Amino acid sequence: MLTRRIIPCLDIKEGRVVKGVKFVGLKDAGDPVEVSRIYDAQKADELVFLDITASFEKRKTLIGLVEDIAKNIFMPFTVGGGIGDISDIRSLLNAGADKVSLNTQAVKSPELIVQAASKFGSQCIVVAIDARQCVGSADKGLRWEVYINGGRTPAGIDAVAWARQACSLGAGEILLTSMDYDGTKNGYDISLTKKVSEAVSIPVIASGGAGILAHFFDCFHEAGADACLAASIFHYQEYSVGQVKEYLSKRGISVRL
Numbered sequence: 001m002l003t004r005r006i007i008p009c010l011d012i013k014e015g016r017v018v019k020g021v022k023f024v025g026l027k028d029a030g031d032p033v034e035v036s037r038i039y040d041a042q043k044a045d046e047l048v049f050l051d052i053t054a055s056f057e058k059r060k061t062l063i064g065l066v067e068d069i070a071k072n073i074f075m076p077f078t079v080g081g082g083i084g085d086i087s088d089i090r091s092l093l094n095a096g097a098d099k100v101s102l103n104t105q106a107v108k109s110p111e112l113i114v115q116a117a118s119k120f121g122s123q124c125i126v127v128a129i130d131a132r133q134c135v136g137s138a139d140k141g142l143r144w145e146v147y148i149n150g151g152r153t154p155a156g157i158d159a160v161a162w163a164r165q166a167c168s169l170g171a172g173e174i175l176l177t178s179m180d181y182d183g184t185k186n187g188y189d190i191s192l193t194k195k196v197s198e199a200v201s202i203p204v205i206a207s208g209g210a211g212i213l214a215h216f217f218d219c220f221h222e223a224g225a226d227a228c229l230a231a232s233i234f235h236y237q238e239y240s241v242g243q244v245k246e247y248l249s250k251r252g253i254s255v256r257l
Helices: 034-040 063-070 086-094 104-108 109-122 159-169 190-199 213-221 241-250
Strands: 005-013 016-021 024-030 046-049 077-080 099-102 125-133 144-148 152-159 174-179 204-207 227-230
Touching: 005 034, 005 204, 005 241, 016 034, 024 034, 034 046, 034 063, 046 063, 063 077, 063 086, 063 204, 077 125, 086 099, 086 109, 086 227, 099 109, 104 109, 104 144, 109 125, 109 159, 125 190, 144 159, 152 159, 159 174, 159 190, 174 190, 190 213, 213 227, 213 241
Parallel strands: 005 046, 005 227, 046 077, 077 099, 099 125, 125 174, 174 204, 204 227
Antiparallel strands: 005 016, 016 024, 125 144, 144 152
16 A cells, blocks of 8 residues: 655745745744754654745755755755756755755746756656636636746646646656645645646645645545645644644554654
């Protein structure tokens, strides 16, 4: 049976962990290194670090902070934000990242996915998709649009089609964030996650909306996600990673305890 993963996420702004709702109203959630140590001790399966303003501010990811975190954890570590080319990817992997997350630049230059997968291996390349439901799409079937630059800019691309293309170009994993559900604690976007999971042959990490333990089960059981990413409920100590895993295990979901 496939083991499902629970992944805390560090959204980073100005060197601090932050969390908002639907990508706005950001609040401080702690020191990145200290928070990372906590999740390592809780036996999180992976850690995702997203420098959420790097692309919009047209700057590189905070390499020094990536190095500090990598020295303090023993779980797989994915880093994204401000990645523009192969040299940026190499720098992050050399700094201690196990994987990189491509979002804005992958949309602008899809060939980067091909180059990166060829150079470093698909297992290192995660394509992050920030998606928002299209207005009025319910009448003609649900559709979601891709957003770039930290959720600021609509890209005019269908999210499911983009996930399929990213997979064909060599991505090893999809990190799928519902902008409509992000930070709401109302549960994951089951419809979006299910559509993307069915469209690709690579693992899908669902992100956006975790609020209670049942939301994780629903995302695995109903949407077919391979991993669930969460931030708010972990940062503010509403649940630990261990509590989520114990709950899922009791409900028949295979997890690493």
